[in-house]
Amino acid sequence: MTIFWTLFAKETLRFWKVATQTVAAPVLTSLLYLVIFGYAFNARVQVYDGVPYASFLVPGLVMMSVLQNAFANSSSSLIQSKITGNIVFILLPPISHLEFFAAYVLASVVRGLVVGAGVLIVTVWFVDLPVAAPAWVFGFAILGAALLGSLGLIAGICAEKIDQIAAFQNFLILPLTFLSGVFYSIHSLPEFWQRLSHANPFFYLIDGFRYGFLGRSDFPPLASLAVVAASFFVVSLLTLKLLQSGYKLRY
Amino acid sequence: MSLAVEEGEFFGLLGPNGAGKTTLINTVAGLARADAGQVRVMGADVVADYRRARRQLGVVPQELVFDPFFTVRETLRNQSGYFGIRGNDGWIDEVMHHLDLTAKADVNMRALSGGMKRRVLVAQALVHKPPVIVLDEPTAGVDVELRQGLWQFVTRLNRDGHSIVLTTHYLEEAELHCSRIAMLKAGRIVALDSTRNLLARFGGSRTTARVVARDGRQFTLELAGYADLEPQLARLRLEGVEIADLELERPDLEQVFLALTS
Numbered sequence: 001m002t003i004f005w006t007l008f009a010k011e012t013l014r015f016w017k018v019a020t021q022t023v024a025a026p027v028l029t030s031l032l033y034l035v036i037f038g039y040a041f042n043a044r045v046q047v048y049d050g051v052p053y054a055s056f057l058v059p060g061l062v063m064m065s066v067l068q069n070a071f072a073n074s075s076s077s078l079i080q081s082k083i084t085g086n087i088v089f090i091l092l093p094p095i096s097h098l099e100f101f102a103a104y105v106l107a108s109v110v111r112g113l114v115v116g117a118g119v120l121i122v123t124v125w126f127v128d129l130p131v132a133a134p135a136w137v138f139g140f141a142i143l144g145a146a147l148l149g150s151l152g153l154i155a156g157i158c159a160e161k162i163d164q165i166a167a168f169q170n171f172l173i174l175p176l177t178f179l180s181g182v183f184y185s186i187h188s189l190p191e192f193w194q195r196l197s198h199a200n201p202f203f204y205l206i207d208g209f210r211y212g213f214l215g216r217s218d219f220p221p222l223a224s225l226a227v228v229a230a231s232f233f234v235v236s237l238l239t240l241k242l243l244q245s246g247y248k249l250r251y
Numbered sequence: 252m253s254l255a256v257e258e259g260e261f262f263g264l265l266g267p268n269g270a271g272k273t274t275l276i277n278t279v280a281g282l283a284r285a286d287a288g289q290v291r292v293m294g295a296d297v298v299a300d301y302r303r304a305r306r307q308l309g310v311v312p313q314e315l316v317f318d319p320f321f322t323v324r325e326t327l328r329n330q331s332g333y334f335g336i337r338g339n340d341g342w343i344d345e346v347m348h349h350l351d352l353t354a355k356a357d358v359n360m361r362a363l364s365g366g367m368k369r370r371v372l373v374a375q376a377l378v379h380k381p382p383v384i385v386l387d388e389p390t391a392g393v394d395v396e397l398r399q400g401l402w403q404f405v406t407r408l409n410r411d412g413h414s415i416v417l418t419t420h421y422l423e424e425a426e427l428h429c430s431r432i433a434m435l436k437a438g439r440i441v442a443l444d445s446t447r448n449l450l451a452r453f454g455g456s457r458t459t460a461r462v463v464a465r466d467g468r469q470f471t472l473e474l475a476g477y478a479d480l481e482p483q484l485a486r487l488r489l490e491g492v493e494i495a496d497l498e499l500e501r502p503d504l505e506q507v508f509l510a511l512t513s
Contacts, residue, residue, distance in 0.1 A: 002332055002336065002337050003332065003333055003334075005332070006328075006332025006333055007332070007333065010329050017320055018320075084316060084318075085312075085314050085316035086316045088312050088316060089316075089318065089330060089375065090333060091282055092280055092281070092282070092305060092308075093305060093330070093334050093379075094301065094302035094303075094306050094333075095333055246284065250281065250283060250284055251282070251283045251284070
């Protein structure tokens with residue numbers, strides 16, 4: 001276990017030492033989203049009866065931060081290590097692919113949850129937010145962060161340059177989060193886009209996470225959890241295979 | 252190629268750029284995978300039994316790499332942890348002491364000079380007390396003081412029973428420290444023998460003495476061996492040459508190297 005703990009602690013300390021950039025900055029971004037969208041739409045948009053738009057928006061923003069930061073943690077750590085060459089420090093020791101995977105993904109989960117908690121703490125001052133079912137909140141947050149941490153590992157393994165990580169982020173992660181119902185209920189979309197949204201695993205993450213707060217969702221939360229868990233299972237299997245084969249890490 | 256380094260040896264890998272020295276080391280360390288063939292470290296296969304193989308091996312990489320997030324001590328503690336070792340501070344302090352790093356223990360890696368970073372790389376390779384230590388051009392771009400300190404430490408480790416494998420461009424270093432040498436060219440071993448034999452085989456007949464006379468004349472004496480020196484000098488004196496300066500050129504690895512790789 002020492003090997004796993006050391007790598008996990010190192011990955012966690014890595015982002016904590018630059019917390020202004022890795023925690024405070026994303027919290028501020030979410031606050032800006034809340035100010036702009038929350039106040040601009042609060043009077044005009046009501047997604048669920050009796051739920052103000054800002055209360056609908058906050059869980060989405062929190063989850064979006066969790067997902068984006070979990071992805072950023074593993075992907076940026078790995079690509080930086082590859083580019084600077086200090087990846088040899090973890091390739092030379094007897095670290096198994098399972099320890100490698102668990103340490104990086106768990107550190108990503110920690111970063112995702114820390115940022116998510118930060119967003120929640122600064123936004124609850126402005127918004128009235130119920131917590132209907134806290135177990136769902138944690139379940140979806142942890143599973144979502146783990147899924148994105150794992151995707152971040154895949155991106156970090158495959159990428160050779162920082163701009164390839166940025167492309168992954170801008171062309172895959174960002175559209176998937178924005179089109180997952182962070183800012184709206186997918187029921188307000190035309191039929192075609194509704195159906196397309198159901199193919200987006202991030203939709204189930206946001207929707208199920210929101211259920212934990214509001215007690216209402218577009219999709220049954222248990223079914224959402226099953227979709228998310230299945231996605232995580234598939235993505236982690238792929239990540240473990242890549243790590244085991246040494247793809248783009250060992251030549 | 253087929254190559255066996257014995258336990259406790261101080262072994263040199265020499266060859267021009269691109270000969271395959273680093274590729275060979277990377278294959279041993281598991282950083283590169285061989286298309287075919289087998290590598291074992293202390294009997295452990297580097298692929299099938301990689302955990303055991305890597306525990307036996309400490310590699311000082313050629314590139315000057317570091318993790319800018321951590322101090323020297325944190326770097327060494329992390330590295331110990333990656334080998335499954337906890338509470339390693341006693342040994343870490345000892346290694347830092349021998350590499351003259353103690354004063355820099357709590358300094359961030361980013362703030363260290365190149366030579367200091369090189370020392371930390373050596374320390375990182377030693378945290379788990381590996382029986383086999385591989386140094387990939389450890390003295391490239393390193394000042395004289397560190398070079399001497401480093402060799403003292405490595406020689407001591409070798410005396411204590413650690414096997415050392417060294418690649419270097421500085422032939423005099425290999426000549427001074429290595430008991431056996433493999434010369435590589437284009438991925439093949441072109442010579443593999445004890446340092447003494449290599450020197451005798453390829454440079455033995457080339458010992459020369461350069462003599463400068465008081466009147467400025469210069470003579471080059473080709474010697475069959477050291478025993479040949481005195482008679483040749485006597486002959487010069489008979490001809491009235493007063494010797495002002497004398498320099499002996501022993502055969503060195505450079506000549507062997509050139510003979511083999513050109």
